[in-house]
Each structure stands twice: as C-alpha cells, then as structure tokens.
Amino acid sequence: MSQAVLETEEAAARSMDLLRFATAGSVDDGKSTLIGRLLYDTKSLFSDQLEAVEAVSAARGDEYTNLALLTDGLRAEREQGITIDVAYRYFATPRRKFIIADTPGHIQYTRNMVTGASTADLALILVDARKGLVEQSRRHAFLTSLLRVPHLVLCINKMDLVDWDREVYERIADEFTSFAAKLEITDLTIIPVSALEGDNIASRSEKSPWYEGPSLLHHLEHVHIASDRNLVDVRFPVQYVIRPQSTVVTDYRGYAGQVASGVLKPGDDVMVLPSGLTSKIAAIDTADGPVDEAFPPMSVTVRLTDEIDISRGDMICRPHNAPAVAQDVEAMVCWMDETAPLRVGAKYTIKHTTRSARTVVRGLQYRLDVNTLHRDESAPQLGLNEIGRVKLRTTVPLLADEYRRNRTTGGFILIDEATNRTVGAGMIIEAQ
Structure with a gap:
C-alpha cells in the first residue's frame, strides 16, 4: 500500500x-x-x-x-x-x-x-x-x-x-x-x-x-x-501560555487549551476574563498548522493581536457573551468520598475548567432521593453516593455557566486538601 x-x-x-x-x-x-x-x-x-x-x-x-x-x-x-x-x-x-x-x-x-x-x-x-x-x-x-x-x-x-x-x-x-x-x-x-x-x-x-x-x-x-455541542457561547479556558525560548522565534505568545464551546476565528473580537481586557484573534494554531476556525472539542493555541497578561485559569470569550464571574455558587453535588461526608463548613479545593481555588460549603439546601425524587431539607450532610443541592463560596471567582447550558463550564470537582482525592462532582445551577 x-x-x-x-x-x-x-x-x-x-x-x-x-x-x-x-x-x-x-x-x-x-x-x-x-x-x-x-x-x-x-x-x-x-x-x-x-x-x-x-x-x-x-x-x-x-x-x-x-x-x-x-x-x-x-x-x-x-x-x-x-x-x-x-x-x-x-x-x-x-x-x-x-x-x-x-x-x-x-x-x-x-x-x-x-x-x-x-x-x-x-x-x-x-x-x-x-x-x-x-x-x-x-x-x-x-x-x-x-x-x-x-x-x-x-x-x-x-x-x-x-x-x-x-x-x-x-x-x-x-x-x-x-x-x-x-x-x-x-x-x-x-x-x-x-x-x-x-x-x-x-x-x-x-x-x-x-x-x-x-x-x-x-x-x-x-x-x-x-x-x-454549544456553538453559540464562546468559551476557551486557557490551560498553558506558550512562549518558546528560541533565538529564532522571539515574539511568539500563544494561549493553549481546549475549546469548551462556541466557534473561534481569526479576526474575532474577544475578551479575557477575569481582567475584562479585549483584543482580536490574530491566528489559531494546531499541531498540524494554522486553521481558519476552532470548535469543540479541538485543542488549539490562540494568538491575539495585543499583548495581554493572560495565565492558566483565565478564559477567552466574546465581549458581549461572557460567563458569570462568581464566588457564590449553587450546585447539585454527587458525593464520592467513603471516609467522610460533606458537611456545612467543610473546606475543599474546587477544580473548574483549568482554574483551581479553595471553597467552603456555606449550606446544604436538601438531599435528593434519586429513587423517589423526594427532597430532604432537614439532611445534615451528604454521604457516599448521595446527591444534594449545595451552596459554595470560593476564594477566587469562577468563570462559570449553568450546567444545563454548558456541561464543560458548568461542571466541577471537589478535592480533599489533605489527601488530594476527588471527593465530589458538581453541576452548577446558579452562579453569582
């Protein structure tokens, strides 16, 4: 052949x-x-x-x-x-x-x-x-x-x-x-x-x-x-900033990541969160060379026309179509830890897209019986495999959408700070 x-x-x-x-x-x-x-x-x-x-x-x-x-x-x-x-x-x-x-x-x-x-x-x-x-x-x-x-x-x-x-x-x-x-x-x-x-x-x-x-x-x-796939709301969480240490290429600055939703094209006006600074897309690069557009779930490197301070965890979006910049989040959480339940006041690390922060559980509104759909509003905690609606407060803002609108920017995991185990998975209902 x-x-x-x-x-x-x-x-x-x-x-x-x-x-x-x-x-x-x-x-x-x-x-x-x-x-x-x-x-x-x-x-x-x-x-x-x-x-x-x-x-x-x-x-x-x-x-x-x-x-x-x-x-x-x-x-x-x-x-x-x-x-x-x-x-x-x-x-x-x-x-x-x-x-x-x-x-x-x-x-x-x-x-x-x-x-x-x-x-x-x-x-x-x-x-x-x-x-x-x-x-x-x-x-x-x-x-x-x-x-x-x-x-x-x-x-x-x-x-x-x-x-x-x-x-x-x-x-x-x-x-x-x-x-x-x-x-x-x-x-x-x-x-x-x-x-x-x-x-x-x-x-x-x-x-x-x-x-x-x-x-x-x-x-x-x-x-x-x-x-x-959501092709309307442009969401590009930055995973890595590429600055080649080369004598041949001295002015290359690219922002690598996976397109979460929307379509990106050279010439598009974009905004970077959480700074709110705006620019235009100069080019979109892939392992196989430049492309005319990027869409989910492509992994690409985006170059902008302006030099803006962007780092891992930031997000590129449209100026008039941005996710919520929120520290208070309500979410449905499935608890996955068999050693300790989720309790009000407990602190964890939250990982959302490429951004990590610390978070505290501010409230447990109800525990959901997934068999009967009954809401137990008197539940004091969430045990292994239980699901409930939880209020969280984060140390830095999350750049989030509702899970029903965007499964990537609306989902997160909770990590035990002592053991580094994933202890919970969450779906954002409201972010403010």
Missing part, C-alpha cells in the same frame, strides 16, 4: 465522528454481555482475547461464549458476576468511532456511574424484559437527565426469554416513556434486543417483525450529535 493511500486513510480516521456512550442498568440486566456482543459483531476483538474468553466459557460448560468476560476485567467482578468499576472500551465502524463506558448498576456504585456518564453523548439503559422497570432503572434515567446526557436509548434485553412477546415490550416502553416525561430527556429511543443471541444488536432480527425501528448499532452510528 502506497504512502499516499496510508496518509489518506489516517486522515479519514482522524476526521471520523466520535460518539461517547455510557451503559447502565440493574444488576444482571446484561450490560457487559451487550458490550461484548457489540465488540464481537463489529470484529473489534483480538483473536487471543476471543480465544481466552471461549476457553473460560468452555471450562464452565456455558452454552454460549460468555461475552461479559470481555468487559468485567476486575477479578472481583468476575467472581461476583457484576460490574464494579467503570470499564472503558473502544471500537469503530466505517461510519463512526466509539468510546463505551460500562458503568455499574448497583446503588453503592452511583459515583462510578456519574463518572462514566458525565462526558457521554448518549446513555444506554438496559432493562430485563422479565423484570420490567425496577428502582435502579428509574434511578439511572434520573441520573442521565441530571447529567444532561443529550440522547437516551432504552434496550429491553432478554426478549428471547419472553418469546419476543410484543405486549411485554410495549408495556415496558409505555411505563418508561411515562416516567421519562417527568424528566428533562430530549431524545428517547427504545429497542428490543437479545444481547446473548445478538438479535437487534448489529442488525435487525427476524424474531421481532412487529418492531419497525433500527438495530442498536445502526442507531449508534446515525444518532445526530453535532448539534448537541
């Missing part, structure tokens, strides 16, 4: 669309099997991986190859037959690249599900056709809406065990649709599948002639995600 052909293929691979999706569901609903089936049917497995799984399945006397072993990588997961940690898997089709986050279903691993779904474009919730909707199914749907995942797919799995009964499918679909109407879910697709036998996974199955929708893989390949 010629070098030109290889370069063309590499360029095409780089330009392919990327879909991040997270799987969730109750224990034993078949999440790991479903992902293993996707990897198997898209020929994304190495031969030694498949041989190892086939050998284990044969030793156990399984009727089918246990594809769940491809994702349940921890020894504890294999011993218990459940998913504990977030397992990331990668595969691609000629149309799109995929990153899968296989998240745990059990309530005690809620923090892991929040971690996996926080960057997802799509959430895939599995339901066992024999059991129907259970408490964990509703909890995962709520967390999906809380994290503003734009697309949701409900896979009604194990349809082979109910003889592909259309009434079972419609009953579960109607019940879930009714529940989803109470949440802010903008795009819902429901697909009957059998992960074990591969029906309606990579291709449509003849066993469900009454189902007129797409197969799961077809939907994943064609779901439209380009419009999910």
Whole structure:
C-alpha cells in the first residue's frame, strides 16, 4: 500500500465522528454481555482475547461464549458476576468511532456511574424484559437527565426469554416513556434486543417483525450529535501560555487549551476574563498548522493581536457573551468520598475548567432521593453516593455557566486538601 493511500486513510480516521456512550442498568440486566456482543459483531476483538474468553466459557460448560468476560476485567467482578468499576472500551465502524463506558448498576456504585456518564453523548439503559422497570432503572434515567446526557436509548434485553412477546415490550416502553416525561430527556429511543443471541444488536432480527425501528448499532452510528455541542457561547479556558525560548522565534505568545464551546476565528473580537481586557484573534494554531476556525472539542493555541497578561485559569470569550464571574455558587453535588461526608463548613479545593481555588460549603439546601425524587431539607450532610443541592463560596471567582447550558463550564470537582482525592462532582445551577 502506497504512502499516499496510508496518509489518506489516517486522515479519514482522524476526521471520523466520535460518539461517547455510557451503559447502565440493574444488576444482571446484561450490560457487559451487550458490550461484548457489540465488540464481537463489529470484529473489534483480538483473536487471543476471543480465544481466552471461549476457553473460560468452555471450562464452565456455558452454552454460549460468555461475552461479559470481555468487559468485567476486575477479578472481583468476575467472581461476583457484576460490574464494579467503570470499564472503558473502544471500537469503530466505517461510519463512526466509539468510546463505551460500562458503568455499574448497583446503588453503592452511583459515583462510578456519574463518572462514566458525565462526558457521554448518549446513555444506554438496559432493562430485563422479565423484570420490567425496577428502582435502579428509574434511578439511572434520573441520573442521565441530571447529567444532561443529550440522547437516551432504552434496550429491553432478554426478549428471547419472553418469546419476543410484543405486549411485554410495549408495556415496558409505555411505563418508561411515562416516567421519562417527568424528566428533562430530549431524545428517547427504545429497542428490543437479545444481547446473548445478538438479535437487534448489529442488525435487525427476524424474531421481532412487529418492531419497525433500527438495530442498536445502526442507531449508534446515525444518532445526530453535532448539534448537541454549544456553538453559540464562546468559551476557551486557557490551560498553558506558550512562549518558546528560541533565538529564532522571539515574539511568539500563544494561549493553549481546549475549546469548551462556541466557534473561534481569526479576526474575532474577544475578551479575557477575569481582567475584562479585549483584543482580536490574530491566528489559531494546531499541531498540524494554522486553521481558519476552532470548535469543540479541538485543542488549539490562540494568538491575539495585543499583548495581554493572560495565565492558566483565565478564559477567552466574546465581549458581549461572557460567563458569570462568581464566588457564590449553587450546585447539585454527587458525593464520592467513603471516609467522610460533606458537611456545612467543610473546606475543599474546587477544580473548574483549568482554574483551581479553595471553597467552603456555606449550606446544604436538601438531599435528593434519586429513587423517589423526594427532597430532604432537614439532611445534615451528604454521604457516599448521595446527591444534594449545595451552596459554595470560593476564594477566587469562577468563570462559570449553568450546567444545563454548558456541561464543560458548568461542571466541577471537589478535592480533599489533605489527601488530594476527588471527593465530589458538581453541576452548577446558579452562579453569582
């Protein structure tokens, strides 16, 4: 194969669309099997991986190859037959690249599900056709809406065990649709599948002639995600200031980072926060050379026409479309620390985009029961895996948007100052 052909293929691979999706569901609903089936049917497995799984399945006397072993990588997961940690898997089709986050279903691993779904474009919730909707199914749907995942797919799995009964499918679909109407879910697709036998996974199955929708893989390949990105509000958190120490290039000053939202072009008027100074974009550089525009999630270096004092943690935006410059923040926080709860008066480090500061918990307005959506306004603290609305005060202003408007500039993490562990993840509701 010629070098030109290889370069063309590499360029095409780089330009392919990327879909991040997270799987969730109750224990034993078949999440790991479903992902293993996707990897198997898209020929994304190495031969030694498949041989190892086939050998284990044969030793156990399984009727089918246990594809769940491809994702349940921890020894504890294999011993218990459940998913504990977030397992990331990668595969691609000629149309799109995929990153899968296989998240745990059990309530005690809620923090892991929040971690996996926080960057997802799509959430895939599995339901066992024999059991129907259970408490964990509703909890995962709520967390999906809380994290503003734009697309949701409900896979009604194990349809082979109910003889592909259309009434079972419609009953579960109607019940879930009714529940989803109470949440802010903008795009819902429901697909009957059998992960074990591969029906309606990579291709449509003849066993469900009454189902007129797409197969799961077809939907994943064609779901439209380009419009999910915020291309209106320009937000460019500065990560690093580039000043080459070179005798050849003496006047280069660039600001490197990842575009959080909006579109940047040379000649655009911009403002730098928190200073409020204004300038114009002189050029936008990438590893492959200058570009005419930058959009999320591109990593670029922006050069301005004026020499302005800019450092890590500052943000480049539009003069008349700026985020809030706020030290008082209200947010929904998912608590992830098993050693100590979140209490009013506690102090932490807050990391928001590229800016870090110290923060104190000024108040806990309520703790949310994610199963019933009940608000407990008398709760004194947040324990492991609990979610609540919290008031924070930071030592330096955050350059923030509401999470519903911008998932990047609206999200943050809390870090324990003594141990440097991430103890909480937050979604900003209001910043002032």
